Amino acid sequence: MTGQRLSSLLRLGVKLLERLRPTEAHQNLAWAVLVGILGATMALLFEHATAALQYLFAGQEGASLDVFKELNTWRRLAIPTLGGLLAGVVLTLGQRFIRQEATDYMEAITLGDGNIRARSTLSRSLAALFSIASGEAIGKEGPLVQLAAMAASLCGRVRHLPPARLRLLVACGAAAGITAAFNAPVAGSLFVAEIVLGSLAMETLGPLFFASAASIITMRVFGDSQPLYQLAAFHAPGLYEVLLLGVLGVACGLMACVFQRLLGFFHEAFNRLAWPLTAKLGLGGLFVGLVAVLHPEVTGNGYDVVKSLFSTPTFWDAVLLTLLLKMLATSVVFGSGAVGGVFTPTLMVGACTGFLCWSGFAALFPSLHLQMAGFTAIGMGAMLAAATQAPIMSVLMVFEMTRGYEIIIPLMLASVVGYYTFRATGLTSLYTPRRRVARDVFSRPLEAITVADIMQTRPGTALPTAGFASLARNFLTGGMDRQYVVDRDHRLIGVVRLEDLADYLHSRSLADSIIARDIAYEDAPTLAPDLSLPEALVAFTRAKEHELPVVQKKTCELLGTLSRNDLLLTLAEVGRRNVR
Amino acid sequence: MPVVTVSLNLAAPDAPSAIRTLANLLKHSPGVLDVQRLLTDILAREALTPTFLGSGLALPHARTDAVTERVLSIGRSVEGVPFGAAGERANLVVLIGCPKHEIKAYLDTNRQLLNHLRDPAVRAQLMATPDPADFPRLLGLATP
Numbered sequence: 001m002t003g004q005r006l007s008s009l010l011r012l013g014v015k016l017l018e019r020l021r022p023t024e025a026h027q028n029l030a031w032a033v034l035v036g037i038l039g040a041t042m043a044l045l046f047e048h049a050t051a052a053l054q055y056l057f058a059g060q061e062g063a064s065l066d067v068f069k070e071l072n073t074w075r076r077l078a079i080p081t082l083g084g085l086l087a088g089v090v091l092t093l094g095q096r097f098i099r100q101e102a103t104d105y106m107e108a109i110t111l112g113d114g115n116i117r118a119r120s121t122l123s124r125s126l127a128a129l130f131s132i133a134s135g136e137a138i139g140k141e142g143p144l145v146q147l148a149a150m151a152a153s154l155c156g157r158v159r160h161l162p163p164a165r166l167r168l169l170v171a172c173g174a175a176a177g178i179t180a181a182f183n184a185p186v187a188g189s190l191f192v193a194e195i196v197l198g199s200l201a202m203e204t205l206g207p208l209f210f211a212s213a214a215s216i217i218t219m220r221v222f223g224d225s226q227p228l229y230q231l232a233a234f235h236a237p238g239l240y241e242v243l244l245l246g247v248l249g250v251a252c253g254l255m256a257c258v259f260q261r262l263l264g265f266f267h268e269a270f271n272r273l274a275w276p277l278t279a280k281l282g283l284g285g286l287f288v289g290l291v292a293v294l295h296p297e298v299t300g301n302g303y304d305v306v307k308s309l310f311s312t313p314t315f316w317d318a319v320l321l322t323l324l325l326k327m328l329a330t331s332v333v334f335g336s337g338a339v340g341g342v343f344t345p346t347l348m349v350g351a352c353t354g355f356l357c358w359s360g361f362a363a364l365f366p367s368l369h370l371q372m373a374g375f376t377a378i379g380m381g382a383m384l385a386a387a388t389q390a391p392i393m394s395v396l397m398v399f400e401m402t403r404g405y406e407i408i409i410p411l412m413l414a415s416v417v418g419y420y421t422f423r424a425t426g427l428t429s430l431y432t433p434r435r436r437v438a439r440d441v442f443s444r445p446l447e448a449i450t451v452a453d454i455m456q457t458r459p460g461t462a463l464p465t466a467g468f469a470s471l472a473r474n475f476l477t478g479g480m481d482r483q484y485v486v487d488r489d490h491r492l493i494g495v496v497r498l499e500d501l502a503d504y505l506h507s508r509s510l511a512d513s514i515i516a517r518d519i520a521y522e523d524a525p526t527l528a529p530d531l532s533l534p535e536a537l538v539a540f541t542r543a544k545e546h547e548l549p550v551v552q553k554k555t556c557e558l559l560g561t562l563s564r565n566d567l568l569l570t571l572a573e574v575g576r577r578n579v580r
Numbered sequence: 581m582p583v584v585t586v587s588l589n590l591a592a593p594d595a596p597s598a599i600r601t602l603a604n605l606l607k608h609s610p611g612v613l614d615v616q617r618l619l620t621d622i623l624a625r626e627a628l629t630p631t632f633l634g635s636g637l638a639l640p641h642a643r644t645d646a647v648t649e650r651v652l653s654i655g656r657s658v659e660g661v662p663f664g665a666a667g668e669r670a671n672l673v674v675l676i677g678c679p680k681h682e683i684k685a686y687l688d689t690n691r692q693l694l695n696h697l698r699d700p701a702v703r704a705q706l707m708a709t710p711d712p713a714d715f716p717r718l719l720g721l722a723t724p
Binding site for chain 1: 604606625628629630631632634635639641643664680681682687690691694698
């Protein structure tokens with residue numbers, strides 16, 4: 001490319017950049033889209049890996065439940081056991097990678113400061129892969145979310161994003177993962193907002209929505225886009241039906257309590273067992289295998305069970321048996337130390353509870369013509385709201401999964417009832433981590449956090465003699481609107497602003513005549529690295545800038561930059577944690 | 581309003597001598613503490629990157645402690661003075677000295693000058709007028 005063409009392109013680029021001025025918020029949205037696509041890709045890869053491994057184990061393809069029904073007794077016993085053992089081996093080998101901060105159930109990832117270690121995630125996901133493919137009663141959404149979050153974390157770390165923005169990006173990855181798992185973009189975003197971030201503010205919700213949207217679109221391109229559970233025609237319920245659905249809410253809240261207790265019981269029981277991890281997991285798998293010999297429907301995460309509830313007529317006693325066995329199997333498997341998600345098993349428990357309630361009420365009040373599909377679907381929502389203590393997400397999740405509008409009002413009612421019922425029992429949500437480990441910067445008390453902890457450490461710099469072409473290129477590739485002029489010892493001399501550079505775009509020779517030093521503001525306001533966050537906020541208010549350089553007091557060395565958005569994000573997260 | 585001196589007939593064989601001539605016009609101007617230092621700074625800056633802007637314009641300048649306010653020295657040459665890297669000739673040379681810390685004023689001055697100098701009609705008028713007082717007016721530097 002000739003020098004003239006390049007210069008024209010650079011000038012055009014800077015002109016556009018100056019006009020459009022992508023702010024940090026816009027950049028976050030762009031990153032969210034990328035991460036959304038990545039998340040969906042990880043989900044697709046994991047699905048294919050699971051299917052392939054299941055084929056390897058069972059010699060057949062297809063839905064987990066159907067496959068297991070076909071197997072003979074010996075295989076029904078052996079495969080889950082083998083899966084458990086293999087998962088145990090992976091976890092044991094990977095023990096040096098796996099951090100203790102990992103939560104019990106993989107869906108509720110701890111964001112921390114956004115550093116999701118690849119090796120830890122891959123070990124746990126591999127273990128989950130073995131458990132899931134061999135039919136153990138846990139959900140695959142957990143590993144999907146973790147892998148998507150890990151991919152997002154890698155992206156953010158490659159770009160050297162400061163902690164607050166890295167956290168947000170990882171949250172977007174998680175949202176993409178949940179969306180891909182359930183084909184539910186709105187619920188996916190709200191899952192992360194409500195459960196993982198604990199905030200519904202627009203600065204976070206916007207990128208989450210974008211990531212979910214990108215994820216669902218990717219899934220539609222490469223996978224299927226059907227709603228997960230096809231709901232039969234559901235008519236708007238009458239008053240009595242609505243009241244009974246409220247009772248269902250109570251039942252689900254209580255059942256969530258039972259489930260939680262069961263999970264806790266086996267967790268303790270296995271803890272007291274002084275066996276090596278592999279043996280424990282093998283034992284868990286063996287239990288599933290034994291039960292599966294007589295009742296193959298206990299395998300898998302329960303999705304097949306729910307689907308059959310909606311489609312084929314079933315007897316309440318069969319459903320009751322499945323419900324109890326499933327809760328037991330899931331609790332044993334998690335107690336034994338398996339890695340996976342508890343989301344889908346929870347949905348299944350809710351659906352069965354709904355079905356059982358319907359059976360009971362329909363027998364008591366035959367004239368009301370209660371709808372089975374409604375009770376089952378609302379049972380899922382109420383159970384989810386109760387167990388995860390995230391009612392908004394639950395309502396939207398079930399709505400997105402079933403796509404039946406008439407269901408929303410009774411669903412909201414039952415979910416809120418379930419939520420409060422569970423709260424009344426005094427138990428904490430499924431996703432409350434048992435061990436509270438607070439090692440990241442956001443968990444420190446506010447006074448202990450300094451500007452140096454949260455700044456961006458790779459600021460865009462330029463030498464004083466840098467010409468237009470180099471300045472323009474940096475602005476265009478870096479996406480920032482400030483460059484910091486430093487001397488050879490990395491001491492800050494001045495700040496070049498994009499809007500000042502834009503004055504020189506008229507002609508090539510005009511552009512070529514300036515150097516960084518000509519248009520750099522010296523005596524620009526700076527931040528000291530040891531400044532506390534409230535002091536930094538005051539500095540920002542005085543300076544009226546959206547980004548300030550962080551400079552060592554004595555040497556004037558440029559250490560990094562801090563953006564006002566990052567400061568505000570950090571303050572919001574620290575404040576939220578301190579309130580809890 | 582910045583201090584402005586004008587030379588209607590700048591005669592110089594090359595850029596450094598043009599700069600030297602124009603700087604010397606400011607020797608007794610208010611706001612100039614040290615003409616020699618101003619000259620050195622401007623020559624040093626010119627050596628880094630030529631300040632030829634095309635369309636016969638050159639804007640040698642420096643941000644320097646040698647002045648306490650903005651000073652401009654404008655030179656006009658019909659034959660042109662070689663200023664560009666490839667020897668392109670400049671018919672209007674605007675020398676600017678600006679205090680080191682007045683970056684905003686410096687950028688505003690530049691912006692203003694460039695906006696006016698871009699207009700070929702303005703340049704034609706500048707090249708034709710016999711009255712030095714027209715220069716600040718045409719370049720938007722005069723206070724109304």
